[in-house]
Amino acid sequence: MTASPGNLADRPEASADLLSQLLRSVRLSGDRIVAYAPPRTFSIGFADTGSLHIIEEGELALRIDADLHVEYVSRGDVILLPRGDAHHISDVGTRADGVVRAGAVENDASGPEPRPEPEPARWLCGTFTIGDPQASHLLGSLPPVIILRGAGGPALEGLEVARRMIVFEMQSPTQGSAVMVARILDLIFIQIMRAWAAGTDVEPNWLAGAFDPQIGPALSAIHRDPGHDWTVEELARACNLSRSAFAARFAARVGQPPATYLAHVRLDAATDLLRDSSLPVTLIAKRVGYESEAAFSRAFKSRYGTAPAYWRRDVPGR
Incomplete structure (x- = not known):
């Protein structure tokens, strides 16, 4: 069967x-x-x-x-x-x-060749x-x-x-x-x-990296578990590449180093939790991979210009 x-x-x-x-x-x-x-x-x-x-x-x-x-x-x-x-x-x-624009109107009859009607x-x-x-x-x-x-x-x-x-x-x-x-x-x-x-002339981008068979597994791993304590070595192993080859290819295809991309994904995950849950900020910080609420708040404020608690208070729909 x-x-x-x-x-x-x-x-x-x-x-x-x-x-x-x-x-x-x-x-x-x-x-x-x-x-x-x-x-x-x-x-x-x-x-x-x-x-x-x-x-x-x-x-x-x-x-x-x-x-x-x-x-x-x-x-x-x-x-x-x-x-x-x-x-x-x-x-x-x-x-x-x-x-x-000048010249956009029909040519005068005295012109050499009237432009065809668009x-x-x-x-x-x-x-x-x-x-x-x-x-x-x-x-x-x-x-x-x-x-x-x-x-x-x-x-x-x-x-x-x-x-x-x-x-x-x-x-x-x-x-x-x-x-x-x-x-x-x-x-x-x-x-x-x-x-x-999938085009050959695509700019470095997260989606271009996702379509790259040598880099895609690392992006998948990051998005699947952004709170994990990822290292470049661990991500390189997931892609069967050396650390240096992985770091170079990741930056070339995604447009930023693995650590920078990971930090962005963690903050994205944090905004989802702040918006969609009532979890305390301390627990959210741990879930997205920060060792302390203070470190999380600094990173969050650097990106969004406000502390996590204030962002949660002001987000539409809450």
Whole structure:
């Protein structure tokens, strides 16, 4: 008789799933989807929410408000802004502040070659609720924008299926459509993150480290038990690497030394306990690996600017 495969969520490796850790720790979930089909000249601002843009027609200009750099996107491109950075999307001839650039209007008839009329822009915008954007370094360490180009490749083929499902729910809403859309947005977020992290030119990041077979076991161990007294030697053994090789590869893939990453994860775990439990601060300090409440409070205040007890008092929802 064939044994039952069991529930994936009950398997040991599921607890070491760092992308799921991100979604849980920042309480990120799909919210809603809106279809945009603006006039030819437009500039639309988005802020304070995680955003997903699926370009269906036309060419658009994307600018993060805190950055002067402009990205041009077109049909088939998928854009994710996981941290909720404020940004504008406009037609290619309009600045983010709504001013039409010189030369963006149609050419005069006396010009050598009139510019063809641009294709009308059309795209889907999904938003994500970020329940706790400050409590986790995982979300904050992601890039402000992730762009998957074109319509090819397995990742975007899966996204196309998800897009069709969302369009169907938008065009034919019925009981449960809001939940369906929210769940599909969750799936799209995960798929984009997977495709980005598996890319060859990804920046050093915790998720890039999680996808590295030589470093992933160490990150899994840290997240599974942040309160353990981890040493570089012990983490290196978990990865079957020498101490020096492990430390160098960890810093190259994750972007920070193992001890620094461990300290961030411990404080993330502490904020979860402060928010979701009534445990005294002294016990929380021990659970997340600090030898004393004083050492824990110093580290916590250095990162959050306030003592653990005050952070707990002021956190929304308590």
